[in-house]
Amino acid sequence: MTTTELVAYDDAVARYDPVMGLEVHVELSTVSKMFCGCATVFGAEPNTQTCPVCLGLPGALPVTNKKAVESAIRIGLALNCEIAEWSRFARKNYFYPDMPKNFQTSQYDEPIAFGGHTDVVVDGSTVRVEIERAHMEEDTGKSLHVGGTTGRIHGASHSLVDYNRAGIPLVEIVTRPIEGAGANAPAVARAYVAHLRELLRGLSVSDVRMDQGSLRCDVNLSLRSSPQAPLGTRSETKNVNSLRSVERAVRHEISRQAALLDAGQRVVQETRHWHEDTGMTTSGRSKEQAEDYRYFPEPDLLPIAPERDWVDELRATLPELAAVRRARVQIELGFTDLEMRDVLGAGALPLIEATVAAGASPASARKWWLSELARRANDAGMTLEDLPITPAQVAGVQALVDAGHVNDKLARQVLDGVLAGEGEPEEVVAARGLGVVSDDTALSAAVDRAIEANPDVAAKIRAGKAAAAGALIGAVMKEMRGQADAGRVRELVIEKLT
């Protein structure tokens, strides 16, 4: 079908309410395939990781990879899903050369995990995305279309198929319809995929490389005239393979479908293909007349009935999920969103947490790591972790400040000493003679000298202008070569002159 002009995005979302469904395929990082022992190395020579099972040769008998099932269950648990007590594989029958068996082993009405949710932070607020299901399946082979100019099938004379990828375990994570995002839909879609990627990485179940296809997203999108109106017809945009593309594809489909609806045309339920170069989708196969997968339970594979003990064991292996953990840490440290963003941006969170654990206040820990130490790391072309100073040492420097042994200026010199390998903060203070003069006799004498040398200033202070004290404090600090506690000096000045 021909596409009319796109509707400007702002106009489109002003007139229509978008509803999205996101399907994310994640390739598990098992060393062997889902149902056979073939290796799963990315980029291997074509058809060198295939066997009778993954080629679908007659008589071959598949056996399920235990680690893949464990990964699927852990993903389900991390998404707050229920884990099925009884789960089966099903044959999804279709005729396309990317599966030599003429079916893909998948799951149909008995998925391993279902009914979950996950909370995604979008622009500082939390959006709950409901998870319909997470099911296991196998990846397909890769086709290369020959004879055309673009590697696409149009104009191709024939296709060349490599089955190395066929049979690699996948988990497909399907959301329930995401409603109410409005103009924010593209950002929500992107944030959700980014959140999943982080969550899956935290679980160590996949290398989640969108550029290598180990994390792929299909975007279902429909428009309706208002949130109360029935759902519109959806399109399914396949293989959107970067976070930015997820956002752009949602945006584009909203503008495209709005144009059709504005023109009184209907949206066709079809598969569409995303083109990174043009930022557009084009029509693929139409679903209205096409598929009939005739799912039926896979007779060659046995059902999976995860025992509750096993599920509990797997639950115990879940790491604290990154986003949850981050939210908790932010509250504990009392950082604002902006401060937290800076901390995360600098990769300083673990260092700051460790510094706080060693006794420093969150604010001081953040200050040292993000200002002085960040500058020194930057000058040295190093990362913060690579700096030769430990969080405990940073906390030690702050403890000296808190105790009044050094002021901020001296503390910076203590940092220099620690970084130069001169030992612990106290040792640097001793060796470099950096301790502030807290001996009141010496300070008092210096203050007296400053008052004597600046009678005009002293007169002002006596007359009640406390703000003038700065000049006297400066004079004292200069005499003490900075090695005095400015707060104590101020106290002495005021004491003597009022």
Place this chain on the structure above:
Amino acid sequence: MTGPGSPAQAVTSPITRDEVLRLAQLARIDLTDAELDHLAPQLAVIVESVAAVSSVAADDVPPSSHALPLQNVFREDETRPSLAPEEVLRGAPESEQQRFSVPRILGEDA
């Protein structure tokens, strides 16, 4: 998308010529009218014969996809040698660049 569709269901009516035509289209098999006339009744007999099984199954026999009451049979995540590519491609009608060469499929894009 593995959204709701119709799962394979117990066939209660004989398979029609139209259904055979549709299945042939899905499977990308060109069937002549004569072949359709010939195949539809044959497939109907097969389907009916299989359906006879359900008349034997009483209410106390739960539906099963397997002959044995086994579950949770797994293999460890360990690799085993794959076939040599020459062997893999031996059964291919044609091959090129160590890949299976297949006709392009119209109406599809990937």
